[in-house]
Amino acid sequence: MSDASLPTVSVPPSPTPTPPPDFTRLRGLADRTGSTCTLVMRGDEVVHEHPAGSRHATRRVYSITKSVTAVLLAIVAQEGALGLDDPVARHVRDWPRESADVTVRHLMSMTSGRTWTEALDTAMIRSGDQTAAALAVGQADPPGTAWRYDNLASQLLSAVLESAVGDPEAFARARLFEPLGLTDTSWERDGAGHVKTYAGIVSSCADLARLGVLMRDGGRFGGRQLVPAEAVAELTTPSSDLNAAYGLLWWTNAQGRVVEVRRAAGFEQDREPYRGRLAPGAPADAFWALGWGNQLLAVVPSEDVVAVRLGPKPAGPEDLTFDGFTGAVLEGLRPS
Numbered sequence: 253m254s255d256a257s258l259p260t261v262s263v264p265p266s267p268t269p270t271p272p273p274d275f276t277r278l279r280g281l282a283d284r285t286g287s288t289c290t291l292v293m294r295g296d297e298v299v300h301e302h303p304a305g306s307r308h309a310t311r312r313v314y315s316i317t318k319s320v321t322a323v324l325l326a327i328v329a330q331e332g333a334l335g336l337d338d339p340v341a342r343h344v345r346d347w348p349r350e351s352a353d354v355t356v357r358h359l360m361s362m363t364s365g366r367t368w369t370e371a372l373d374t375a376m377i378r379s380g381d382q383t384a385a386a387l388a389v390g391q392a393d394p395p396g397t398a399w400r401y402d403n404l405a406s407q408l409l410s411a412v413l414e415s416a417v418g419d420p421e422a423f424a425r426a427r428l429f430e431p432l433g434l435t436d437t438s439w440e441r442d443g444a445g446h447v448k449t450y451a452g453i454v455s456s457c458a459d460l461a462r463l464g465v466l467m468r469d470g471g472r473f474g475g476r477q478l479v480p481a482e483a484v485a486e487l488t489t490p491s492s493d494l495n496a497a498y499g500l501l502w503w504t505n506a507q508g509r510v511v512e513v514r515r516a517a518g519f520e521q522d523r524e525p526y527r528g529r530l531a532p533g534a535p536a537d538a539f540w541a542l543g544w545g546n547q548l549l550a551v552v553p554s555e556d557v558v559a560v561r562l563g564p565k566p567a568g569p570e571d572l573t574f575d576g577f578t579g580a581v582l583e584g585l586r587p588s
Contacts, residue, residue, distance in 0.1 A: 314543030
């Protein structure tokens, strides 16, 4: 047989190796803002932890509590103990007649129209019975006609949960914290024994990452469907045209009128509402839980990514943004 008659064997080129993650930018951002922990997960793998060994350090996560409360309400609604469109009056004793049309959904979407001022907010936080203080304020606008970031309205969800499940913390432990394996998480109460649904949770990067995985994976964790997938979608998509950046106690990245409340992170000056997306450099399906001092849980389902930042409040509102943090995470996973 001549050489010319030998079959030609094609040898495929060697695959180009995927470059390892490079979180240089994220580490710099974390260090400049005094972050005590940053954690990044891709799939079920921790791909970045800074500083090393920090993932179980705990701190108060403030309004990330609101997002946890939303998940609990979704679970309760699935079981039929309440409906998100129920009038709050059905669940809260002594609910004022002037607020008869306010629903649970209105409280969750920040469109209740209940009266809010900085002074009332401060007075509630200093009150021994924070639920009673939140209940005592009046109605400023018809529900569904105005968007205001409102701690008082969020604290009323404590009373809603108490009506539906008894002790919200016990319910959370049985139906969410223990199934997720949250070992670092606790929930503060006011002087009257009510859990603080606007800002009472103490947690860690490790525990919040597990919550993020649950939300990223459509309510499924460890082979169990803990939250209905349709409920996760409802919580993390815009709840009104008044603010395209807000779902039901979760921040979203949809296009539209954006009301970015820097006060929620502890800064005095809010941005004027604008058209666009909360984080234009991040995928449109990204969503976040945010707490005072820029405690951040970022979830990007299309990238199979969850990231957490905990630490003190940065010096200025531009030092650590939704876009900047999420962008640094994704850049680290896709080094050039």
